[in-house]
Amino acid sequence: MKRTGFSEADCPVARALDAIGDWWSLLIVRDAFDGLRRFGDFQKNLGIAKGMLSTRLRKLVELDVLELVPASDGSAYQEYALTRRGRDLFPVIVGLRQWGEAHLYARGEAHSDLVDQTGQPVGPLVLPSRTGRPLTWSDTKVRKVGARKR
Amino acid sequence: MKRTGFSEADCPVARALDAIGDWWSLLIVRDAFDGLRRFGDFQKNLGIAKGMLSTRLRKLVELDVLELVPASDGSAYQEYALTRRGRDLFPVIVGLRQWGEAHLYARGEAHSDLVDQTGQPVGPLVLPSRTGRPLTWSDTKVRKVGARKR
DNA sequence: GCAACTGGTCCTATTATAAGACCAAAGGAA
DNA sequence: TTCCTTTGGTCTTATAATAGGACCAGTTGC
Structure with a gap:
């Protein structure tokens, strides 16, 4: 009764969902696009349980969607950065x-918005x-x- | 300990994933794009448990991604058809x-492919x-x- | 040197999923 | 009409995933 898997599917949609179609992965990737890089930042922003986040990040690194890099502030910690595959x-x-x-x-309800560098939607x-x-x-x-x- | 929900999120990505970001919904929609319309067709093609499929279809209809329409073969059964929201x-x-x-x-591994009407990828x-x-x-x-x- | 922060692991309670038994209504063949 | 099959579900049970939080080691700031 294991959760059904599609990692062998002929359909790329099925295979993609098998890889990143769980409840959290795409939200983590979204946050990464928004510039988040640290474990604690993801955890705070998503309100996700730490164990879940740990599991998800490990899988995303395995999949080469994220990679661990030395922290950009020079501390001894590490950060999660999007790879090419993640940016895709x-x-x-x-x-x-x-x-x-x-x-x-x-109609009229507030939501965040994607804009270009001139501020145009x-x-x-x-x-x-x-x-x-x-x-x-x-x-x-x-x-x-x-x-x-x- | 209910599954975390994002239906009130300011971020449209979060709200979208809350609606259709589960393990099955997008695969059902994919099948609908491929022309599947009947309960049994989805069930056979996905290998999904009937109870799961029933729950998912009901939710997709509630969300107005799919709608129930009379079967196109004239029988007394109904079919699930993509709505505008679903086609989007x-x-x-x-x-x-x-x-x-x-x-x-x-490289070289077989997969299905999206082509236009002339057969061009x-x-x-x-x-x-x-x-x-x-x-x-x-x-x-x-x-x-x-x-x-x- | 010590308190707080960071980035985890581990445990438990609850929820979701998988698999299949079961069932009623509809369709089809004789 | 009768009986058998197909369709489209529901319900139950076992297993797997998630939420929440206790706990802990190494790092940082003071």
Whole structure:
């Protein structure tokens, strides 16, 4: 009765969710994008139990989403920094953010906002075709691969 | 000791994950994008326990991500169809897919693939500024909102 | 030198998930 | 019409994950 796993799935969505689709990992990554780097900072900001955080951080380091680096303030402590693989999660976080903004807030309700360096709100994510034309859901399909299911 | 909730969060990422960030919801939505609509189809394709699926589908309908519609084959059964809100999750699914493809498969390992109607693979998601310039993580920041935390 | 801070580990109570038995309504074949 | 199968669930039970907090060693600040 182990929790169902998808680390062997043919579908990259399933494999991605298997890796980072738990209750905390993406929130930790979001905080990392916001500049948080220390164990205590994540713990305070998320209100997560320390044991949980410890487990999650260890897994994220294992996955090479975060890495341990010497603390930037010169102390003997270490910090958790986003790797290339972690930074590549940016579109996922932005996608969740934009969906949440659009559908989960009452009109006028306050929420944090993603802006560029001039302070302008960013536009919606775009999925381009090879030729640069923007695609929506109905313009695409999944090309199945042979062999085993799930 | 209830599972921590974020339905009141100021951060849209947290609120989105609170709604659909569990182990199954996004996989169900992915299957819905792939054309699955019936209880039994989801159950067979995901290998999920029926009780779990029942709970998840009920929640997704409550959230207005899916809706119950009369079966398209004219039978007395019902089907689960994506709503507008559900279709708006497309970029999130694509983001997960592209991250998974890029980082979770060995070179040459088989995986399913997202293509446009001509069969061409799609390009990577792009986050444009208001003026259309593509933005990366380091070009953006989160504008915090006042008041309460989490 | 000592108190407080940091970054954990470990234990316990509670909640969620997995697996499958069970069931009622609908559909299909004879 | 009758009986069997399919569909779409519910319910129960065992196991796994999470929340909360006690505890602890090494580091830092005073």
